[in-house]
Amino acid sequence: MKRRHLDMENGHDKQSSGSKKRKTIYDCAQSGDIDGFQKLLQDNPSLLRERNAFMLETPLHVSASNNKTEIVKFLLEWKGDEKVDLEAKNMYGETPLHVASKNGCNEAARLLLAHGALVEAKSKYGVTPLMLSVCQSSRAEDCSTVETLLEKNADCDATDDEGMTPLDHLSKIQESGKLSDLLVSRQKDQHNKKFLEACSKQKERMDALEKELSNIVGLDELKIQLRKWAKGILVDERRKAIGVKMGTAGIFPHMAFLGNPGTGKTMVARILGRLLLSVGILQTDNLKEVQRTDLVGQYIGQTGYKTREKIKEAEGGILFVDEAYRLIPEERSGRDFGLEALEEIMSCMDNGKVLVIFAGYNEAMQRVISSNEGFKRRVTNIFNFKDLSCEELANVLHIKMKNQKKDSLLHGFKLHSSCTVDALAELIKRETIKPQRMKLNGGLVDIMLNNAEGNLDFRLSDDCAERDELLTIKLEDFEAAMEALPE
Known part of the structure; x- marks a missing residue:
């Protein structure tokens, strides 16, 4: 009974030892027996995805490779719970479109493409339907299937695993002719x-x-x-x-950003991530920001594991190592694992999986640069982030007000006409000293904005103010804000 059940599932029920073998689903697909095919499939819908023993092909493969369009159409329009797999692959990684193309089955190829078959599908060896069709068409002297694929924008520059294009395949067979002219013309287009x-x-x-x-x-x-x-x-x-x-791109342009806090190092790294994603260097604009505590363990064996985990989290994007100089302490007392973390990062910088940016104070970062022989070879771009001048700080303030996010406390607020860049720059110059600005840089702007908004709240009268008055920060608010700056 078990053998009989398996035979029935595969479409070849044996009535008796002496009776004639019944047609399988593949026999019907190959011969174009639509009535027999429909009956077998309606009796057992799972045959839709069945694979034959020889080539691991589905019924769609077999019918497409024999140009049995009535069966191909029936399969593509099948309404049952089981759905036909347009991109099913045989033992060579070929889809139904591949086998239709290599056998010159133009009508079947048209049906498959009309129902969404991928014209750039690649086989196990990177071969596209167009490459197979070119080889078949050159022998049959019939360009119709090639023309069908080109109508669907089949790529004339696609390469297989040996780096050969459709034209390269054709040149191995013939030098010129109608097919060659067709491909060259379409390639130019x-x-x-x-x-x-x-x-x-x-x-x-x-x-x-x-x-x-x-x-x-x-x-x-x-x-x-x-x-x-x-x-x-x-x-x-x-x-x-x-x-x-x-040629293929080299390793990532690893960098070091040197400068005081607040000079925009993290912001620039995020912009860089979006840029490199847009031009295809990075796979994601994800920026994983880490410091010493994220990388260094307390015991032997912890540091390597912790560092590798952070590198893995940053793969495809940027690993931003902030205050990187802390990996190499000025005074070493006992065993310190910071250098181990740095070496672990260095070892991943040649694999093309993550872009690393080291950031920190200029002088302190020189310890990192000199501590590892491979640093200068791998970190090929070193940028100095200079302290912001009073005019630059005023410009930063204007930019921040212009680009407030919806979840920001200052979203919807605006600056009064008195808050010009020149006026704010003069206020900053008058009310701060250089060491104070060097310590804070862009952080000074955040403090000024928060304090100014607080002064706006304080000076508003208890009477119901107009909308503009509620949301407009004046120069006098910034003047009051300067009085509360940290030393």
């Missing part, structure tokens, strides 16, 4: 389209970068470098669009 798209994207991305850079005060050297990276990457995209084969 695709290059022109890709080139125009790349130009359009370049403008959009450069405009987006300039918008981001407008929120950075000072740091002209860094801005120039960011523009160079973005422009170089985007120009390479235009070269690829016209068929130029570009």
